[in-house]
């Protein structure tokens with residue numbers, strides 16, 4: 001039985017919130033710690049379904065992982081060649097990041113693996129990783145159309161490549177770099193636009209020689225990783241829902257604590273500020289080698305903008321929330337260059353267009369974005385299509401609707417944001433859960 005949410009017009013948001021650990025960093029921390037020499041302690045680990053699936057997979061591959069406390073893992077690394085075959089398929093759940101990065105990491109092992117996922121992940125394109133990995137001599141079979149399950153055969157003769165990436169994707173870049181650890185010679189990746197660089201930064205933290213700058217990365221195979229402790233900052237993408245919610249609900253003022261501020265993640269901050277948002281950065285610092293800050297957000301009257309295309313990769317997961325801000329702003333917002341949204345957990349252009357239209361918004365889909373006329377929202381029914389970010393975005397929209405909104409199929413929020421309902425309520429959201437009808 002799945003869960004619906006009933007979200008109602010809310011009161012001003014007030015107080016302080018701390019959102020869970022970064023999903024991208026948590027996946028990578030488990031992966032690198034698993035193939036390092038020695039034991040690594042991960043703190044701030046995201047207890048989400050996606051990252052727990054990745055941890056479970058490494059346990060299946062013979063890595064001992066302890067969980068002494070919530071959000072903490074001790075990973076007893078088995079070294080570069082210590083992973084062992086699993087008889088059972090490796091279930092990545094809902095996680096594109098898990099599946100794509102694991103495909104790269106497992107491509108150069110001396111044993112075969114099968115990667116599977118849930119209904120949503122089973123529809124997501126994997127050819128984008130299979131193609132470069134095949135050029136590196138990996139042997140990977142997919143279903144028709146390059147879809148999961150992926151059957152990865154043993155390969156002991158991976159070769160480095162010089163890869164010109166057609167789409168800006170940190171997952172594809174990371175898959176190629178992780179395969180490059182096991183390849184002979186040099187692996188180079190060039191991106192059409194810089195994307196999040198967590199794999200590169202974490203490889204360096206684990207002692208692997210790597211050269212990288214925005215838009216390019218280069219490493220050679222044949223080294224080893226040394227265990228290190230990883231302190232995971234709070235996920236900007238989870239903070240994003242509170243940034244938008246407090247911006248659009250009159251009378252709100254929220255403080256969001258110690259949020260990861262890697263510039264490849266904070267495009268939404270720039271977009272919201274262009275719209276007139278009142279968000280200030282306080283106490284900038286560092287956590288686990290990443291920039292962090294407290295973010296203070298106060299309600300402001302937002303106006304529509306044309307979202308600069310160069311911001312798109314830096315806010316790729318934040319468009320569902322941005323669409324809500326746009327639907328409540330004065331004037332027109334235009335999004336272009338964001339066709340990647342169509343191959344996420346759902347087609348996020350279509351699901352947001354449908355969801356917001358059901359609440360009376362004027363929103364027109366385009367092949368690579370949307371045109372949204374700001375205005376008023378009404379109550380009604382909207383479906384998240386099992387997509388965590390759509391569910392949370394619609395819950396924000398409902399805080400400004402004229403009546404309650406029933407949001408269908410919200411279980412998957414636990415993939416990235418366990419505890420969202422409780423945290424949202426604690427600062428003023430009107431949000432109830434109910435069994436699906």
Ligand SMILES: O=C(O)C1=C[C@@H](OP(=O)(O)O)[C@@H](O)[C@H](O)C1
Pocket residue numbers: 023024025097168169170171172174196316317340
């Ligand atoms: O590398 C990562 O951790 C991620 C990269 C992005 O995907 P793409 O690489 O497909 O753009 C993002 O949407 C996803 O949530 C996490």
Ligand SMILES: C=C(OP(=O)(O)O)C(=O)O
Pocket residue numbers: 050094095096097098317344345389416
């Ligand atoms: C796209 C996302 O994640 P993934 O690709 O890992 O499923 C997301 O969290 O918005």
